[in-house]
Amino acid sequence: MATMQDVARRAQVSIATVSFVLNNTKPVTAATRDRVEAAMAELGYRRNPAGSALARGRTDIIALLYPALQRQLHATATRxxxxxxERASERGFSLVLWPAANEAAQIDELTRSGLIDGVLLMEVQLEDARVDALRRGSTPFALIGRTQDPTGLPFVDIDFEQTVVSAVEELVARGHTDIAFVYDHSGPTTLHAYGAIARASRTFHDTLAQSGLTGTSVDCRENPRAGRRLGETFRDDFPDVTAVLIMNELASPGFTTGLRRSGTAVPEDLSVLSIVSSETVASMSDPELTFMRAPAVELGRLGADAIIDRITAPDSALPHTLVPCELVPGSTLGDAPAR
Amino acid sequence: MATMQDVARRAQVSIATVSFVLNNTKPVTAATRDRVEAAMAELGYRRNPAGSALARGRTDIIALLYPALQRQLHATATRxxxxxxERASERGFSLVLWPAANEAAQIDELTRSGLIDGVLLMEVQLEDARVDALRRGSTPFALIGRTQDPTGLPFVDIDFEQTVVSAVEELVARGHTDIAFVYDHSGPTTLHAYGAIARASRTFHDTLAQSGLTGTSVDCRENPRAGRRLGETFRDDFPDVTAVLIMNELASPGFTTGLRRSGTAVPEDLSVLSIVSSETVASMSDPELTFMRAPAVELGRLGADAIIDRITAPDSALPHTLVPCELVPGSTLGDAPAR
Known part of the structure; x- marks a missing residue:
């Protein structure tokens, strides 16, 4: 492996000059810099990672912990x-996909490797052993999501409460009084037990209660076929329901397919409002879903900023940022049918 | 920041013992190891990245270069x-998502940082400046995909040729003689100009020619709405076509929606065979698409193995691995209608 000496000899400069070029510690002429860089390229000289970044005690790498192997990356999570x-890159950091399970031991292993400067955690659960592990350690971290009590934790998250309140108010304003909330109930025993589901579900029932109404919870696994099966029998199983709030992106296009096949007119017989979804999936549905867009791009940037700020300015205020989903018109939302 | 000395003092062992524990260079008793690790945890000792991995001249990090910011990650690319x-993790490596554009300069910057051991390149173009940059450097690399002439390059790829031959033979065997190939033609001026499209398109026309037939190429952008618009006017625009081969995952569910809306019966009037796709997207279509599954899981593992083998056994044979897509039955493939 080529050394700094080799580079210096080839470029006909001193070792100190090579060091100046490598570490930007002193100005050198453009011609000298070009000669040193050419020599490094020709010799395949590999800058010691302990060089510039590590001399500052940093690697400029952030691990994004996402249980990608247990849980498919949705269009929304992908975005x-x-x-x-992208945001990390703009700020000079690289984002590592760490295909971790939700296990505290993996957190310890990762943070003790010394190869990363910070951890960004996704799919946070209400009680999350990974967060406890991060609190015990000294590696900067931030959450996309929230634990039950996020006081003292740096986080950015979708404002599920505000999103569901807006969605329910929209449906109630259109005269709907029998509303169902469709989501994957398998949460409590799996990775799905993250705060999103718990917060959305509780807000759904609370908001209806304030209008003197009672909602129905309906289970549906997260895939298109489960959505279609639900749609095919929905009117038989829930004859009084006139509006569905669905928080299940992958099942949502299948759900409208099932409704159509069973002769349920959307939105004349049944309104459907998909929440925490994306344009790509909403436009695969026929009719196109009216949906509330997950603020994925905005939250991604805010999440990257949150962890980078923890690294570069550890004394700055902890971010506690919530961003609601925004309504995007489609063809599945209408007034309640006359009885 | 805690030093090895601090750890040694707290654990009441010698600095050499701390080093043995850190680098696994000599056996120590379980009790001693526990004491050293407890001291490291209590002090928030951060293992110098220049420690174990770098002492071997390695960081055990691989960069997966994917132009994710220019190009949405499809369900297939995601898988x-x-x-x-996952495969990298099994072999003790971490995979970095490097949100790079298709620019050779970014390759140089990345490989010269010294922070990564190898590069895995996706969306390879027939003529690809990034591959040239990698050949000039000394960082191990492997391709998912192929350049025009991949001789001397390590690669794994979908066998687009075999996939298209199988697909066309399937359609011809069912009596179809007027077949269209739908894909995104914007390739030549954008990132889409990767080898996949070029190989599939050429093979489509060559295979038909061998049966004395002529095929039709049809353009469609990669999104559900473009697919639907195409489907809505397809029979008017291509009245003689009885079968469609579509290599455009995001547009495919919209295409069947458009066909249904325009009164085109699938597969009675028109057969549709989606290639290089996934169960998730195929099952969002109504009727469910007959498709040829991209061997994403298998290729992902092979790609990780390819680059890790280049790193750990640089003298081993270069991988030249092609894996065809496999037919998965659905409801959109039938015999040609009688004329």
């Missing part, structure tokens, strides 16, 4: 991820 | 990515 990576 | 990350 979040690429947005965070 | 590839998580599979490669």
């Amino acid at each position: 979040f991820f690429t947005s965070a990576a | 590839f990515f998580t599979s490669a990350a």
